[in-house]
Amino acid sequence: MTPPTPREDAALAACLLAVDPGGLGGAVLRARPGVERDRWLSLLQAILPAGTAVRRLPPGVADDALLGGLDLTATLATGRPVQRAGLLEASADGVLVMPMAERLTRPTAARLTAGQERHGYAMLALDEGLEEDEAPPPALLDRLAFCPDLAEPPGPAPHGAAAIAAARARLPGVDSPEPVIEAILATAMAAGIVSLRAPALALRAARAAAALGGRDAPNAEDATLAVRLVLGPRATILPEAPPEQEAPPPPPEEPEAERPDDATDPTRGGQMEDVVQEAREVPLPAQLLASLAAATLRLRAPSSGRTGAERISLKRGRPVGSRAGEPRNGARIALLDTLRAAAPWQRLRPAPPRARVAVRREDFRIRRFREHSESTAIFVVDASGSAALHRLAEAKGAVEMLLAECYARRDRVGVIAFRGAAAEMLLSPTHSLVRAKRALAGLPGGGASPLASGLDAALAMARLEKRAGRTPLIVALTDGRANMARDGSSGRAAAEADALAVAKLLRAEGHSVLIVDTAPRPQPFATTLAAEAGGRALVLPQARAEVLAGAVRQAIGAG
Known part of the structure; x- marks a missing residue:
């Protein structure tokens, strides 16, 4: 038997939603405005019973228009309070279309879901934000059964309006057999779905499919259809996936006494010369600064946004x-x-x-x-000998990627480098991406690692930016091998103690901090430093997966 195509599944989802709009919650249409989305909406509206209310949620709707309230004109005319119905009440037992659902705030989403439980309407979330960081609130998506694939226009509806009306009348008498319930729950667990609403929605979809087929209880085909349409888009793992092999244990770490000095190059046997390395591309999580600012500022400000603290x-x-x-x-x-x-x-x-x-x-x-208050990203780059020897080029590449994100978010950028005996401000906070890249490109590497001095300079710059009404975000890229104390003396223990002391000041003053570990192997001190600063630690990833895969393919071909 030929499996259904995405076009046929999209049409089937519309038919099931028309049978049980309130029970199935609705659908999220993740697509740009176009013929694919419009045809799906037209298909659904054509098979809904005549007289079904289809309302559209205006962008930025006020609470009185959404929930209802005092009708000002009638109240002033009559001299007594006159109430008017809100949009949610007017959408009862109908369909509520929500354009630009990715911009809905969580309070608005909470009012919509509460209104759905009371008035029984279906919600169609038109998700036009195709980026990873743009999506409707999770609490809203959890209540919507379907997410049809709209890469191409949906096929014709397999059931007409008359069949939909008959199925709606038959639906209250459709039973829910225990074997079907157990099969749906087992599939949800195997697919890594943790939400309890997902299997409940899948069961309602199976009952709607049985009602469309004229049956008093769903059979295996109905359960399979419901799992494919409801649980399939929510799956996080493949049920048939083999268990992952355990990673080999890391090689034993060199004893402290046998390590080469952080400021020397063992290949040369002497003091490492200053070197300038070109930036090398490395992968980093998308929208890293935006997610860090949102996560941190949410705890320290009345609210937070993508470009700074909200006030x-x-x-x-x-x-x-x-x-x-x-x-x-x-x-x-x-x-x-x-x-x-x-x-x-x-x-x-x-x-x-x-x-x-x-x-x-x-x-x-x-x-x-x-x-929103303006944000300032303060980059603190470790340019010591150990960093230059290992991954200074990749650290520069990471900073350049974050600089591009800052430019897209219209953030100010400051760059501080530390090596030798002290820290140096390469660039005072500016909007110029070109100046930031130029200052970074000419940064040489070599010498000791005065991490505390670098954090001190970042703290001073953050204080100035905060006093000017901006939101500072400190991003420190270091291999975690501090060996130069504040007073100029060498020694790892004193240098790390000084760095932790500055980290505590950063935490006490409420600054957002990200520590990026650039060492070849993750260093425990980087995690400890981030914890003391009240921030987040991130290990700089190694080579991209596609680069490694290409090397493997090349080796296989050579063999």
């Missing part, structure tokens, strides 16, 4: 509602909210001459805005 303002930014207060010192009055606060009291208040509405001081509402 509430009364003068500029994105509107986020209103609060009680008087329009003074530049605050803007929220006229409609003020009228809504005054309207219910009009019968109890004598209206002034030539006035339609009596407004008192306690009725005033002022606008609130949310604005």
